[in-house]
Amino acid sequence: MGERAETTFDLLLGTEIRAARIEGLLRADPVVAAQWRAEAAIAEAVASIGLDDVQLSEADLLVRIAESRAQGADAPAVEDALAVLRFLRAPGDPLGDPVGVLSRIARLARRDTDADETPAPAEELVDVFAGVRGRAPVLEALRAAADYAWRTGRLSPVAERMVFVAAEGAARCAGPGRARGSRADDPLRGLGGRIDADWIALPSLALTRGRFRSWSPGNARGARDIVEGIAVVLDQEIGRVIAIRSWQEAVKRAGEGRHGRSRLLDAGRAFGLEPVMTAAILASRLGMTPRGATNVLVELEGRGLVQEITMRRAARIWATPGLAAKLAGARTTGTRARARLDGEKPPVALGEGEAPAGGLRQRHLKEETEASVQRALAEFDRSLAEVDEILARPVARREQGEILAHRTRT
Incomplete structure (x- = not known):
């Protein structure tokens, strides 16, 4: 691997360690986990829609839920954010039920696309989760999102980010059968109820907190932007846990x-x-x-x-x-x-997760050719192979020690 690849791998390794540190804190305390994910999910939902150049704030979600009638030009965007929020709160089980998870993601994709565009059937996309094995959750999630983006022709960036979230959470469970589904009786339409998720790294916040970068998991620069942003966000989140x-x-x-x-x-x-x-x-x-x-x-x-x-x-x-x-x-x-x-005009402020005025349009990005995506997927696979090698070393040393001990005894 070249010098830049080594640097990228070091960055990825550091991000994985940061995520594992927060994961350990959350697994040790369900109350911290519930509150942390509840706050992060709301910010991520708003940020994900914000990447499509639709300016929202978290307060818009509250207004939409508290008011029983539709109002405002941004009502469709708020509904999209609420749909994303409900998915984030309970992504499901992509390893045990990939078709079910991908079908829910397809519904989000339909909200994000034109009427004449139809997402591929979920049954044709299940292989996007094939590489999720719990070795390196962030990297495995990146690969899944890039694979989904390529297979669907960049039809819905929002859907790609939900694939990332589902894969990253599933990688932390290390097996199917963990995540279940959202509460059906939540009158707050996503703000309430219990969180049923395992994710740590959130892609939209990584690209919008303190800066604005385009979502492009299928090329080297875009993937690096995501990993760098996740590292920054995770460093900040320790304070919220405290x-x-x-x-x-x-x-x-x-x-x-x-x-x-x-x-x-x-x-x-x-x-x-x-x-x-x-x-x-x-x-x-x-x-x-x-x-x-x-x-x-x-x-x-x-x-x-x-x-x-x-x-x-x-x-x-x-x-x-x-x-x-x-x-x-x-x-x-x-x-x-x-x-x-009360119907008053709210103060104009750029909230966390909002895109700046004139931000980049994310829909229907076609700049990533099949060759560039294949190169990115191959690079992900090389990095995962290196992770496998690192993880295998302690096992190999232990097996070698057992062999030597057996020879000594005999």
């Missing part, structure tokens, strides 16, 4: 010394696993009346453990502080959402 842990400690302190009938601690724990809820949802989770749930929510809000993000008398929604900052604005929580819900 903030969620601090929230957990605050919940525990709030529950100390409470009398036996208090549901404050139970409510805090419920928000740990479902960071966005209404009073009705919380009442259902805890087996209490909506009025009792509202009283507990008011007490949690007074302690700074949750925040109301709609600021309305009806259809009120609460969220943990991290998600409240995303959905209603980090500096003036509730102000942007309240302005949109």
Whole structure:
């Protein structure tokens, strides 16, 4: 391998290590995992649509859900973001049920394409997950996305990114049968319910946080941009993990010394696993009346453990502080959402995950020829072979030691 290839491999190895570090923290604590993925999924959904040159903010999702009627010129884009969000929250099992996962991705692709373009049948695409074996999740996800992009003629970049997410999460499970599906009873259309996913690296955030790069997994420069961006994002996410842990400690302190009938601690724990809820949802989770749930929510809000993000008398929604900052604005929580819900023009601001004005159009990118994609796939395979060699060394040394020990005994 040449000098640049070695440098790229070192970059990839460092990114894999960063992702493994966060994966370890999340596997050790389901509350941290639920909140971290809930926040990241919302940012990724908005960023994925933003890569198509449609400016959205996380607050737009809240407005769309809180309002029961369609309004605004960006309503279709918000619906697309919500569809992506629902997939991110529960990608399914691409190893045990590749047709099911690819069929869901095809529905996202149809939202992203013209009426006269039809995605290939899912049964013809199942091989895109054939290389997902848990050796190097980020690299395997890149290869799957590039393969899907080539097989579908770059029909839907959004769908390609969902293939990346599904493959990356599946690689961390190291086998089929892990992921299941989304809750059918979520009245918040993707904001609520429990997360059922294993992904760590998110491709759209990698290309839009702090910069803007085009999504192009099928060529060397595009793949390197994705890996570099993932490394940057993962370094930043450690701070968010620490903030969620601090929230957990605050919940525990709030529950100390409470009398036996208090549901404050139970409510805090419920928000740990479902960071966005209404009073009705919380009442259902805890087996209490909506009025009792509202009283507990008011007490949690007074302690700074949750925040109301709609600021309305009806259809009120609460969220943990991290998600409240995303959905209603980090500096003036509730102000942007309240302005949109009341029909006022919101302040113009470029939120995390939004594309800058005049950003690059992502749909129907045809610049990657079959030869260039085949070169990229071959390079992915060479890198995976090198990973296999590295992983095999400890096994080979152990087997060699066992052989020598046997010879010594005999």
